[in-house]
Amino acid sequence: MIQSPLRAVTFVPVEREPRMTGAPLHLRTRGAHSPGDRLAQMLAEQTGDVGRPFRWENVTQRGDLDQPGGGDRRRQGPAVLARGVPSVAVDLSGHGLSSRSPQARWARPFSAGQFATEPSPVSGITTASAVATLIEQIRLIGNGEPCVVVAHSMAGVVATQAAELAPELFAHLVHVSAYAPITGSVIDYAALPEAADAGVTDLLTADPDVVGALRYDTGDPSRRSAFREVFSADVDIETADAAIGLLSSDAPLLPSLDRVTVTASRYGSIPHTYVVCTQDRAIPEALQRRFVRDIDEVCGAGTNVVTLETSHSPFLSQPAALADAILTSW
Numbered sequence: 001m002i003q004s005p006l007r008a009v010t011f012v013p014v015e016r017e018p019r020m021t022g023a024p025l026h027l028r029t030r031g032a033h034s035p036g037d038r039l040a041q042m043l044a045e046q047t048g049d050v051g052r053p054f055r056w057e058n059v060t061q062r063g064d065l066d067q068p069g070g071g072d073r074r075r076q077g078p079a080v081l082a083r084g085v086p087s088v089a090v091d092l093s094g095h096g097l098s099s100r101s102p103q104a105r106w107a108r109p110f111s112a113g114q115f116a117t118e119p120s121p122v123s124g125i126t127t128a129s130a131v132a133t134l135i136e137q138i139r140l141i142g143n144g145e146p147c148v149v150v151a152h153s154m155a156g157v158v159a160t161q162a163a164e165l166a167p168e169l170f171a172h173l174v175h176v177s178a179y180a181p182i183t184g185s186v187i188d189y190a191a192l193p194e195a196a197d198a199g200v201t202d203l204l205t206a207d208p209d210v211v212g213a214l215r216y217d218t219g220d221p222s223r224r225s226a227f228r229e230v231f232s233a234d235v236d237i238e239t240a241d242a243a244i245g246l247l248s249s250d251a252p253l254l255p256s257l258d259r260v261t262v263t264a265s266r267y268g269s270i271p272h273t274y275v276v277c278t279q280d281r282a283i284p285e286a287l288q289r290r291f292v293r294d295i296d297e298v299c300g301a302g303t304n305v306v307t308l309e310t311s312h313s314p315f316l317s318q319p320a321a322l323a324d325a326i327l328t329s330w
Helices: 035-047 075-079 127-141 155-165 186-190 221-231 236-244 285-299 319-327
Strands: 009-014 055-060 145-155 170-178 214-215 250-251 272-277 304-308
Touching: 009 304, 075 304, 127 145, 127 155, 127 319, 145 155, 155 170, 170 285, 170 319, 272 285, 272 319
Parallel strands: 055 145, 145 170, 170 272, 272 304
Antiparallel strands: 009 055, 214 250
16 A cells, blocks of 8 residues: 555545446446456456446555655555455655665665765655655546545655645545644644654654755664664564665655645545554654644544554554555545
């Protein structure tokens, strides 16, 4: 599924009136012989849904600034697919396959001093550019139809602004322990009392103003336990370490500094769900619930809140519970 940095867009089939009689899992507006329809037919046969009409909606699940580069959702995908929902992942700008690391990360011998001062190759990624990329991804994958978008962690910043700019593409917005910076920037929220227990900044290994990014040394064995504590305290050590190994070193800085603007008529018109992770050390529960209150002030209608007793990585520790929370939220 939006994973460590919007590394996931999931297609969610939703019942609708069939466009063509007897069309199984029909991908709207695509030809009957398109690759999309052939994939839909294959998935229908695998999940036993042949003959059931669906509209596909995409779910973006994660784009982390604090978890820099690509958490792993391989446990989440099967859990969602097992419930009859095919899923596909995309990368948030500057993360996953679009991530870039400073040369010092790979230099041998390793120089901590160079690693702490080399300018970041992702310093030019802005909130606006990341939002534009996400909107085009949703438009392309959903073929212009409204999608259910699930954002995890820092993906919430990008998804929030995208929802304001293109509400017609959002059928529902689900935050999974994600930032929803309605009244200020991520940095503004980090200064609030509700964020006092957040442990992400303690993991930084360079001054963001110097390198132009949020930089983490994920290869330092002495810091491995600290990464596990912040992001995946309820995950077995072997899996947590494997996930940490997938993270990139640099996360774009500007999305944490920029303020997004939302309105009741656009962003507020989209139904919302927030999955609160009560054991999260990256975005503490108190801060997550602050986001819920801020969303409700804009939307009017109350946000659907689902609570999971998990860390910042429910897709690793409780993938089945998270799948249920997402798929029953709308």
